[in-house]
Amino acid sequence: xxxxxxxxxxxxxxxxxxxxxxxxxxxxxxxxxxxxxxxxxxxxxxxxxxxxxxxxxxxxxxxxxxxxxxxxxxxxxxxxxxxxxxxxxxxxxxxxxxxxxxxxxxxxxxxxxxxxxxxxxxxxxxxxxxxxxxxxxxxxxxxxxxxxxxxxxxxxxxxxxxxxxxxxxxxxxxxxxxxxxxxxxxxxxxxxxxxxxxxxxxxxxxxxxxxxxxxxxxxxxxxx
Amino acid sequence: xxxxxxxxxxxxxxxxxxxxxxxxxxxxxxxxxxxxxxxxxxxxxxxxxxxxxxxxxxxxxxxxxxxxxxxxxxxxxxxxxxxxxxxxxxxxxxxxxxxxxxxxxxxxxxxxxxxxxxxxxxxxxxxxxxxxxxxxxxxxxxxxxxxxxxxxxxxxxxxxxxxxxxxxxxxxxxxxxxxxxxxxxxxxxxxxxxxxxxxxxxxxxxxxxxxxxxxxxxx
Numbered sequence: 001x002x003x004x005x006x007x008x009x010x011x012x013x014x015x016x017x018x019x020x021x022x023x024x025x026x027x028x029x030x031x032x033x034x035x036x037x038x039x040x041x042x043x044x045x046x047x048x049x050x051x052x053x054x055x056x057x058x059x060x061x062x063x064x065x066x067x068x069x070x071x072x073x074x075x076x077x078x079x080x081x082x083x084x085x086x087x088x089x090x091x092x093x094x095x096x097x098x099x100x101x102x103x104x105x106x107x108x109x110x111x112x113x114x115x116x117x118x119x120x121x122x123x124x125x126x127x128x129x130x131x132x133x134x135x136x137x138x139x140x141x142x143x144x145x146x147x148x149x150x151x152x153x154x155x156x157x158x159x160x161x162x163x164x165x166x167x168x169x170x171x172x173x174x175x176x177x178x179x180x181x182x183x184x185x186x187x188x189x190x191x192x193x194x195x196x197x198x199x200x201x202x203x204x205x206x207x208x209x210x211x212x213x214x215x216x217x218x219x220x221x222x223x224x
Numbered sequence: 225x226x227x228x229x230x231x232x233x234x235x236x237x238x239x240x241x242x243x244x245x246x247x248x249x250x251x252x253x254x255x256x257x258x259x260x261x262x263x264x265x266x267x268x269x270x271x272x273x274x275x276x277x278x279x280x281x282x283x284x285x286x287x288x289x290x291x292x293x294x295x296x297x298x299x300x301x302x303x304x305x306x307x308x309x310x311x312x313x314x315x316x317x318x319x320x321x322x323x324x325x326x327x328x329x330x331x332x333x334x335x336x337x338x339x340x341x342x343x344x345x346x347x348x349x350x351x352x353x354x355x356x357x358x359x360x361x362x363x364x365x366x367x368x369x370x371x372x373x374x375x376x377x378x379x380x381x382x383x384x385x386x387x388x389x390x391x392x393x394x395x396x397x398x399x400x401x402x403x404x405x406x407x408x409x410x411x412x413x414x415x416x417x418x419x420x421x422x423x424x425x426x427x428x429x430x431x432x433x434x435x436x437x438x439x440x441x442x443x
Contacts, residue, residue: 096289
């Protein structure tokens with residue numbers, strides 16, 4: 001662990017799952033000292049370096065350091081706390097998964113907001129990309145020694161990122177599109193569902209579930 | 225070690241990758257697969273794809289996703305600092321540039337005037353943030369035209385690729401974008417573009433085609 005024991009983190013975001021769940025899970029898994037701030041919005045917009053959230057504030061030895069952009073924050077925390085492999089190739093394989101997930105989120109919003117002739121085209125694109133991603137996750141999992149982790153036998157950035165992604169789509173995005181959880185659930189294989197539920201049971205993540213529900217109750221026997 | 229970059233035959237999102245490969249001084253070529261015929265054959269169903277070929281006959285290493293490709297090459301060839309905080313400051317700037325591109329994609333897919341106006345505003349607001357941050361960094365770096373330190377960095381390289389896409393590529397689909405960008409550029413960012421363009425590490429690539437430094441200021 002590269003951060004000192006007197007380092008504290010503040011995650012600034014809205015009080016929703018949104019784009020910050022990966023950051024929350026990383027800080028939890030790292031057993032870091034951290035809290036969350038929910039700035040008044042848009043009143044506090046101009047006070048953020050990039051006028052956007054999330055923002056990570058790191059305080060150590062009287063110094064304050066600030067980082068923006070959800071994926072950069074995730075990769076930084078993953079590296080600080082040892083969840084990102086130091087081998088560059090292994091790191092790239094995990095980073096590309098997170099990037100792919102971000103693409104899927106963009107594709108979701110593109111199909112949601114599309115109108116006219118673009119609508120069905122964007123829906124097709126979203127479904128094609130999603131199915132391809134699930135296939136890729138399955139391929140990686142089939143090569144993993146432990147079916148409870150994507151890479152190796154310990155919790156990694158890729159596992160945390162995957163969990164946050166599925167939580168986003170299955171628990172949160174229904175506020176934008178009511179049927180998205182069911183659409184996504186129908187695309188998942190038993191192996192992926194098992195992976196999601198295994199990650200959830202990681203002892204390092206236990207404190208996270210004192211504040212929110214697990215997804216275990218969402219997947220019933222008929223999903224497997 | 226040699227590389228194949230699989231992408232469309234155009235500037236697009238891959239110019240930064242081309243520049244990084246050039247700056248790394250490695251052997252590399254490009255493939256322009258038939259599209260969309262080859263879509264299903266790509267690991268993520270999209271491009272770019274980077275293939276790293278090892279001379280020792282080991283299996284090819286394949287990376288997808290433009291951001292991951294850039295960061296892999298930049299770390300491997302020393303353009304991203306080893307210090308995690310310094311690295312993160314460069315990455316956050318690049319992620320903000322990706323956000324600008326997403327806003328522009330939103331503008332391209334807008335079908336009604338209301339959506340077009342909204343996405344154009346989002347694009348301009350985000351671009352303004354990028355330019356403001358870059359100008360601030362260049363100034364506090366001593367105005368040598370670079371964003372960080374004294375040598376060409378990942379942030380400098382991807383910034384050049386970012387502006388090349390806006391000023392010399394997107395203009396084909398959205399003619400007014402180049403003018404909007406030009407009016408927003410600060411002298412600091414114009415200087416960044418010029419300094420990167422003439423850097424010995426990338427000049428072999430930047431000297432192909434029309435000068436971006438000229439395009440950044442021309443009427």
